[in-house]
Amino acid sequence: MFEMKMPESGAKTNPVQEIMSLEQDAMEHWCKGDVEKYLEISADDVTYFDPGTAKRLDGIVELSRHYRCFAGQFHFDRFEFVNPKIEISADFAVLTYNLIAYEDAKAEHWNITNAYRKVQGSWKICHTHASPTQPKIING
Amino acid sequence: MFEMKMPESGAKTNPVQEIMSLEQDAMEHWCKGDVEKYLEISADDVTYFDPGTAKRLDGIVELSRHYRCFAGQFHFDRFEFVNPKIEISADFAVLTYNLIAYEDAKAEHWNITNAYRKVQGSWKICHTHASPTQPKIING
Numbered sequence: 001m002f003e004m005k006m007p008e009s010g011a012k013t014n015p016v017q018e019i020m021s022l023e024q025d026a027m028e029h030w031c032k033g034d035v036e037k038y039l040e041i042s043a044d045d046v047t048y049f050d051p052g053t054a055k056r057l058d059g060i061v062e063l064s065r066h067y068r069c070f071a072g073q074f075h076f077d078r079f080e081f082v083n084p085k086i087e088i089s090a091d092f093a094v095l096t097y098n099l100i101a102y103e104d105a106k107a108e109h110w111n112i113t114n115a116y117r118k119v120q121g122s123w124k125i126c127h128t129h130a131s132p133t134q135p136k137i138i139n140g
Numbered sequence: 141m142f143e144m145k146m147p148e149s150g151a152k153t154n155p156v157q158e159i160m161s162l163e164q165d166a167m168e169h170w171c172k173g174d175v176e177k178y179l180e181i182s183a184d185d186v187t188y189f190d191p192g193t194a195k196r197l198d199g200i201v202e203l204s205r206h207y208r209c210f211a212g213q214f215h216f217d218r219f220e221f222v223n224p225k226i227e228i229s230a231d232f233a234v235l236t237y238n239l240i241a242y243e244d245a246k247a248e249h250w251n252i253t254n255a256y257r258k259v260q261g262s263w264k265i266c267h268t269h270a271s272p273t274q275p276k277i278i279n280g
Contacts, residue, residue: 045227047225047227047236049236049251049253049271051271051272051273051274051275051277052274053251053273053274054273054274055222055223055238055273056223056225056236056237056238056251058223058225082195083195083196085187085196085198087185087187087255087257087266087267089229089230089231089232089257090229090230091229091232092229092231092232092234094232094234094255094266094267096187096189096196096267096269097196098195098196111189111193111196111269111271113189113253113255113267113269115227115234115253115255117227117229126227126234127227127234127236127253129236129251129253129269129271131189131191131251131269131271132191132277133191133193133194133195134191134192134193134194135191135275135277135278136277136278137191137272137275137276137277137278138275138276138277138278
């Protein structure tokens with residue numbers, strides 16, 4: 001399921017499982033409208049793109065302000081990480097997947113990239129890029 | 141201009157300049173409708189998202205087929221990398237910027253993420269995520 005490029009020096013914990021567990025847990029909270037878990041696992045110097053940002057957001061203060069604008073204002077019943085893949089080295093990892101988030105009969109489809117970096121021994125998101133999958137865009 | 145997190149062992153070349161030079165050169169070709177330079181600097185196992193992909197593309201064969209569908213069918217007069225940032229370690233780098241691509245009086249605005257990995261001594265793109273900045277999306 002995952003492609004791994006491990007560092008030569010073996011670690012005691014499995015970093016791929018660790019990152020997937022962080023992401024899964026954060027997304028479970030997100031689906032309840034709780035944005036704080038993603039903020040907790042984001043680095044102080046996190047950078048961020050989504051379709052609503054006029055430019056890249058830089059840093060946890062900008063990201064917190066952005067996320068908290070819509071905290072509690074959305075809800076999903078369940079989600080799927082479709083075909084998650086992690087490329088990983090000793091201190092960097094890039095997790096990508098297609099996200100499907102369901103609410104009643106509706107489903108949202110997203111392209112998700114989360115880059116993680118080891119910060120003082122813990123994996124933290126250093127970059128998020130979220131975009132809708134095949135949106136119907138009005139040109140001009 | 142760039143934030144760098146360098147590995148402890150110093151390298152002879154400046155990897156940030158090296159990556160920016162690869163990206164700049166590939167984008168100059170891209171603006172002429174030439175997609176081959178980006179393919180040359182992409183890893184065999186590159187992964188890819190853009191607004192047209194129904195799911196993540198996996199591997200250079202899928203990406204080549206995708207890029208070559210529109211090779212020569214677009215043109216930009218010039219481009220700007222707005223506020224490029226690289227997070228880098230010994231063998232991984234994440235480059236992000238807002239792209240503005242100009243053609244005559246029109247400008248396209250994009251969010252760009254390119255993750256690079258050292259492959260046999262050369263930096264290669266292992267993941268690209270491109271999405272339009274603040275698109276006007278028709279919901280449903």
